[in-house]
Amino acid sequence: MATAVETLDKLERRITISFPISEVQSEVEKRLKLRARTAKAPGFRPGKVPMKMVAAQYGYQVENEVLNDKVGQAFSVAANENKLRVAGYPKIEPKNTEGAVEGSLTFDATFEIYPEFVVGDLSAAEVEQVKTEVSDAEIDKTIDILRKQRxxxxxxxxxxxxxxxxxxxxxxxxxxxxxxxxxxxxxxxxxxxxxxxxxxxxxxxxxxxxxxxxxxxxxxxxxxxxxxxxxxxxxxxxxxxxxxxxxxxxxxxxxxLPEVDAEFAKSLGVEDGDLAKMRADIKENLEREVKGRVKAKTKDSVMDALVKAVEFDVPKALVEQDGQRLAEMTRQDMAQRGMNVKDVPFPPELFATQAERRVRLGLILAELVKANNLQATAAQIKAQVEDFAQSYEDPQQVVKYYYSDRNRLAEVEALVLEENVVNYVLGKSKVTDKMLPFDELMGNNAQ
The missing domain is CATH 3.10.50.40 (Chitinase A; domain 3)
Structure with a gap:
């Protein structure tokens, strides 16, 4: 049995759950009898251990399992009946004896729900769309870098x-x-x-x-x-x-430094040593890199605009979970770089601001996708995979690599979905084009 939903805060709710002690005892006895069939103890054959010994050995564990299952099932039923979208996990605590029903076990389940919001008119949202050109000067700089590498x-x-x-x-x-x-x-x-x-x-x-x-x-x-x-x-x-x-x-x-001649071009993979083809290949690679960075900067601007345009309360539980995830990702990244982080603390609170933004954007994007049918199509996913593959020597092998693993394909799907949202927002908001110098876009890596 569950009481009506109590509102504690903007997103925080509480439900009181109770059920007869007899139900728990009955289920515990049932599970102990099942456990007794395979239970082992010195001096007894398997399955012949007295029930008192089985209860003494496994009773506490089985009782906890039953309580967890009962509370979980009751909470799930109550949440469904009240059409609640629960964010994170509920905090379950035994209710004090005051107000408890005699002969029953009573628990308070405190939890948060997902916020209800609508992404409204985006015509006033300001987005900066970056543009960068690849000129002969950038190609020359790249050739100089390639010469220095050789x-x-x-x-x-x-x-x-x-x-x-x-x-x-x-x-x-x-x-x-x-x-x-x-x-x-x-x-x-x-x-x-x-x-x-x-x-x-x-x-x-x-x-x-x-x-x-x-x-x-x-x-x-x-x-x-x-x-x-x-x-x-x-x-x-x-x-x-x-x-x-x-x-x-x-x-x-x-x-x-090697001369820029046919041999140099061959060292870069141009089989016939054609310098014009070498420059064309370099330009194509630079343009591919520029395209990716331009899209990333434009996406950041779109996300900034969405955060400003859509206001709502974010579930603390989701922020805490994402903060823990970011902390663990940081630890793993530093460990992979050879740093000794075994005893270094990574408090999730350090990542709270970043986590809050990530959760907020995740909720906004999910709402935009649902409300405007912006899901990634199979054709879009295929096109994105093929685009990735173009920069590799054997594109077809790369395509197989992605399609052979659902997780890899899911990552591509997420990128396409983000791009669909970006394109949607660009079509609805106030867009300003900004020409960004090549070196600034590339972080001066080309110098």
Missing amino acids: VHFHTKGEQGAHGDGGEPVAQNGDRATLDFVGKIDGVEFAGGKADDFAFVLGEGRMLPEFEAATLGLKAGESKTFSLAFPEDYHGKDVAGKTAEFTITLKKLEWAH
Whole structure:
């Protein structure tokens, strides 16, 4: 039996559930008899253990199972009868003796329900639609990056097939191999000494004073200089201290970048070495990357607009669940990166703001999809999978990869559904086009 639904807060509700103790006792006895058929105990054959011993061994566990089942069933019936959309899990607590029915067990089930809301007129919602062009300049920058990835180093000053690299003096762009030793107050410190240490000048891998001291040296030369470690230096033992370093340049090499010719094009997969085709391929890849990033930025703008346009209370239970999920995802991600996070706490509260937004958007998107028939169609899912596959050497194999696993296909379906919502909102809202420079869109990764 369940009482009428009590409203405790905007979304919080309570139902009082009760049922006769006799029902619980009867079900417990029934389950114990079933358990007795296979129960084992020293000195008894299986199934011949006395009921008193079975009850002593399993009674508490079986009673809890029966209570959980009874309360769960009663709550489910009450929620269905009252047409309640329960968010999260109910909190079940025994009700105090006051108000309880004699001979019955009584529990309070406190829970939240999903909010009722409608996504109204979106004509006033403001959305920024990003646009970016891929020009010859971006293709040239990409080619430069590809050349640097295929760089070869040659001893500076020695004549070779590609020249001698100029005067054998350390300059930015050269690779220096050196021995060094650092001391603080005349004492060597951990990590302050290395032999045959190589780095490329000008890449910012070393502290500025270290690179500055190396510039201008020739192979075989040494130099002693002072280096002040920053206060926020990752090595806590030396942070904020000044060390004296002695370096000896053992080898100096200059960087030879490959020429942009047929061989270079072949190294990028253009079989006939056609440079025009190479540039076309690079442009196609860049445009595919730009398309994905532009869609992501436009989607973010649409989601921001929806959060502002649709107001409602969000179930705390769903936010807490998503906060826990985000905390666990963060822990796993950091562990995969090689970090030791075994004893590091990840309180879900740290993710509360992000979780609240995710839950809110999930509810809004679900309402938009239901109200406007924006479900992903089979044709849309297929087109999206084929689009993913185009950037791989064997597209058909990638298509099979997605269609062989329901979870992978569900991820694609979710992306298509989001895109349907984005397109719907773009058609209903106030859209402003914004031209975004290529480098800004790519986060300056192209430089």
